[in-house]
Amino acid sequence: MKNAWFKKTNHLLKQGLLGGLLLLSGYPNVESQAQPSSKPKEAPLTLVQRMGYSMGSLFKIMLYSPNPEQGGQLAEKALALIQAQDDLLSDWKNNSELMRVLPQAWPHPSPISNPLYEALIEALHYNQISQQAFDISVGPLLSLWGFRGGGFSIPSPKALEQTLKAVGSDKIKLYSDPPRLQLLAPGMKLDFGGIGKGRALDLAGAYLRQQGIQSAALSCDSSSLFIGAPPNSPRGWPVGIKAPDQSEAILKGLWLQDQALSSSGDNQQFFEKEGIRYSHILDPRSGWPAPYRGSMTVLAASAAQADALSTALLILKPEEGKLLAQQEQIQAFRVWGFEANWQIEIINAQSLPQSNTAPVFQGHL
Structure with missing residues (x-):
């Protein structure tokens, strides 16, 4: 049983599979390769990979380090920081x-x-701007609605009205000292499901940067954070936006560095009736x-920002979402349609650097 689990999770780690996103295979692996001759004294970089379960998800960390043992320790510390956010x-x-x-x-x-307190402040910020x-x-x-504990059902107007009395960030009050x-x-x-994983990735990424890591990819489910670029790949980390179904089709490719990406969609948790x-x-x-069928992927400066705003843009009206994207200087990729007829729209495309756009990868990996 243990061997089967290991094979499955190791396969996921190598493929870099994300829900809605895909870290494309074939990124440069410079393990045991020397650096360019202009820097002959620098030690070769080795790809270090670690993974761990937290927040109900498989978190994956890939980083390049001149010292594999030390790199492994840093990756494990980053995973411990993620676990601390879950706690x-x-x-x-x-x-x-x-x-x-x-209570x-x-x-x-x-x-x-x-x-x-800091997590609440950040969550309330995204509530205010969205x-x-x-x-x-x-x-x-x-x-x-039954998304906590099962028993899916469409609530009655009366039940909905009563429940809304306990909803709203205007009912959350914070005091700072103490x-x-x-x-x-x-x-x-309170439910941090729409921002908690992104925030955990940001904290883990900040730690790795503080420790001198210049090239890393951190991911879980549909959120990811990229530090620098892989060695010998100056354009960045190759990432594909997947169709929001079981096909694994790649709708658009991007090269990312020092950026975060998160995807939200109606394919992750849902029920159907009539x-x-x-x-x-x-x-x-x-x-x-x-009222939306498909997914929204946000490219932003931080994973928490991408996480929160990918949810907000699914809820806001299209014109409101475009204004928010411009205001926050983010880019978004809206996917809609059915089966093999998925369409993709870039929101705030003028803010997307041309160097970040990779060819659209067709088919399956």
């Missing part, structure tokens, strides 16, 4: 700080740690799933 923000673990604090934060303020389309207080709605959290309505549940698909991406303002 902080998980809404599935009863012993996470978030789950310990929530105490209503109706009176409850002390919280600086890391939780016209409340991104909202970590969506937890009660996810439970109502850090405290207060919830202004009973029954509130031919209509209901997605787990819920509009916290109305309580209904985003």
Whole structure:
């Protein structure tokens, strides 16, 4: 059983598979290769790979280091930082700080740690700039629709109205000195699923940069963060945007460095009733799933930004999404359609450097 698990996860690591994204194989591997002759004294770089489960996902780290042993230690430390975010923000673990604090934060303020305070500040920022389309207080709605614990069902108008009383970031109040959290309505549940993984990748990436790593790719599910470029690949890391189905077809290729990418879509969690698909991406303002079939991939400066705004852009009206993309200087790739007839639209294309665009890779890898 253990051997079967190892073979499966090792295959995933080598392929760099992401939900909605694909780190294309064939990136330069310079293991045991010397650096260019202009720098003869530098040690050759070796590709180091590590992976670990956290936040219900397989996190993968690939980095280049002149010292494989040290590089492995750095990758494992980065994975430990990711695990620390899970211990902080998980809404599935009863012993996470978030789950310990929530019952105490209503109706009176409850002390919280600086890391939780910073995570809340970042989440509230994206709520504010997205016209409340991104909202970590969506937890009660996810439970109502059955996306937490199963039992999918379309709620009645009365149940929806009652649940919305416990939703809204305007009901989250933070105090800074000392850090405290207060919830202004009973029954509130905070869910960092739309930003937690991106934030974890940012913290792990910041650590690797501080330790001198200049080339790395960190990924989980549909989010990824890239540091520099692989040796002998000055254009960056080759990444493909996949069709939001089981085909694995590559719709567009990109070369990325010092950037983050995240994809959200209705294919990740959903149920169907009478031919209509209901997605787990819920509009916290109305309580209904985003009226959209397909996926949204965001290219941004940080993984948390890409993570949060890929969700927000699925919920916002197209014209509102374009304004947000321009305001935040991000690029987005909207995929819609059915089966083999997927279409892709670039939002805020004028901000996408020409050097980042790779040929569209057709077919399967």
